[in-house]
Amino acid sequence: MTFRTIYGRTHSENGWRNCDSNECITLFYAGKPVLVRSGDAATVLGWWMDWYNANVEPIKSQVWGWSAINDVASSNHLAGVGVDLNAPWHPWTVDASKNFTPAQIAKCREGLRLAEGNMFWGQDWGRRDPMHWQLNSGTASGNGASPKLAAFAQKIRDGKLGTAGPVYVPPPPAAPSGRPTIRIGATGxxxxxxxxxxxxxxxxxxxxxxxxxxxxxxxxxxxxxxxxxxxxxxxxxxxxxxxxxxx
Structure with missing residues (x-):
């Protein structure tokens, strides 16, 4: 477990301690790896990705989680507690109404209600970021999860969320694609x-x-x-x- 100070900050915007990658685990979504904060944070973020995929839209692109650096000094990616979903279709600074349908936006709001205040949507910042989903403020305590987040994560593990969707079980990495290994100089x-x-x-x-x-x-x-x-x-x-x- 290693924590760090970056850009002069010890904590990200939502109050979680900035960390190195060894405080994270790798989840696989549709065969694509994503690093997220281990423990209850991973349980809740994994559940959210499953709920979003089943109820809002299929997750089709690389999921962005923990990052070593970021253009935003207070980014929650630096603490491994935020994920960007389908980034190419929901670009930063563009309001969700431009690339989500009204029904999809309603589903996003429904999911946030099911999350009992433990999740936050970047669409609700003054500078819109509709691809971005993160653990909400008040979900951290010390270097780990707050009692509120821990209780919600246990509810997920116990299968008590009803219509919230399936409990997240990471699938194994995808098998090799069978495509050739290519590098600079290759053609075709x-x-x-x-x-x-x-x-x-x-x-x-x-x-x-x-x-x-x-x-x-x-x-x-x-x-x-x-x-x-x-x-x-x-x-x-x-x-x-x-x-x-x-x-």
Whole structure:
């Protein structure tokens, strides 16, 4: 267990202690890894991802959890207690009404009520962040969970949430994709598939020409994706990177 001070802060916006990755566990959602704070925090965040997937919309992109660095100094990702869901379709600063249907927004609100005040939606900040879901303020105590969060996590484990959806049970990592391992210098259809998927799912930093040529630009975007997905950052697209991309 290791805690840290970053950007001059010991705690994130919601009151949780900033931590290193060894305070987190890896969950797998649709074969994609996501680091979240271990213990009751992981139970509740995992339950929320399952509820969202079943009731709001399928989770189709990489889930962003704990991060070593962040553009926002008080980010709850630095404490491993926030997740970004379907980020390409719900961009930062764009109101949820622009890319969620009214029915989906109603379901989000229903889920927040079921969470008994333990979850918060980034849509409700002054600067909208509709992809972002986190543990609410008041869910931390010391370096761990508050009694309120612990009681809610136990309710999840006991299966007492009724219509809230299934208890989160992380599936095993996806099997190797069968795609070739590629890196800078490679050419062909596999490279085109890679470039197209990166552009589709991560348009904020991937604007590649889909030409089947794995050059420096593609290498740079691959390394950015690997860093965000908590993979080995080597520019080599092998089974782990293909699986994290959903290919």
């Amino acid at each position: 259809q596999a490279v085109r598939d890679l470039q197209a998927r990166l552009n589709r799912d991560y348009p904020r930093y991937s604007k590649l020409v889909v030409d089947g040529d794995f050059g420096p630009a593609t290498d740079s975007v691959v390394r950015e994706f690997q860093a965000r997905a908590r993979l080995v950052v080597d520019g080599i697209v092998g089974p782990a990177t293909w699986n994290a991309l959903g290919l």
